[in-house]
Amino acid sequence: MPELPEVQSVLDGVLPILQTKRVLGLKSYYPGTLILDPHLAEDIFPLSLKKAWRRGKYMIFDFNEGYSSIVHLRMTGKLVYEPQPEDIHKHERARFELEDGEAIRFIDPRTFGKIWLFKSENLDNYLPKLGVEPLEEELNSKYLTQVLKGRKAPIKNLLLDQRLIAGLGNIYVCELLYRSGVRPDRSGGKVNLSEIKRIVKDTKEVLEEAIVAGGTSISDYRNVDDKSGKFQRFLRVYQKKECPRGHDIENIRLAGRSSFFCPKCQK
DNA sequence: CAATGATCCTGTCCGC
């Protein structure tokens, strides 16, 4: 499922296309997928890309004409470049129409994904308040100590909270907690400083590795489902029966999500 | 404010 590394990979993929071709229109094929700001002018197209960037799991496209678009893939969304889009794909929920009859399809079977289009000056109305970027220096042990202080919720739930750290999802949180040796159900406020330091280091490490390993598995967009793929070999506990040291993996539910961990390696 | 649970949705997988 698209977490920070996958979103970055998708963004890197569409960037050269949007740098080359202007957007002539934005079509919606499913109610609720495309959200247009009510104050938009009648005819805002064509749009030429000024800048494309990522914040957490959100992709933001800023156009020279003063408009911006946010794309969120949620669980099953993907952006697919199509030079000759003859038909509307079965799960195509929206489409960026480009010059020369080309298109970027927004494919999303479970329909949770969203695309917003609005005036750039209203970005704050559309991009929610998000926590620190995990790959930046702002995610450090001092910050994590501060936000975990006094919190009783399981550490895993807190790491998934986008208002604290922006970009982590269920899979990478399971993986990084295994590497850090911390049980996902530990109370956040009771994680000690040396564990916090490990979590900070392992968060960055897992994401950076995934950008390399997961970044390639995203191209056929199978990742977790592709049992033979690189991504499966990258995983150490998520949907696994045994950890790398041969211990049985447990799966408990936290915040309604399956949480895989090794009770022997994680304390 | 903190924490938890329900909700949105459909493809896939498992057991009978």
Next chain:
DNA sequence: TGCGGACAGGATCATT
């Protein structure tokens, strides 16, 4: 072979 149910999970909203 077919069917029902469980499951997958990001973000938001409602509830305690």
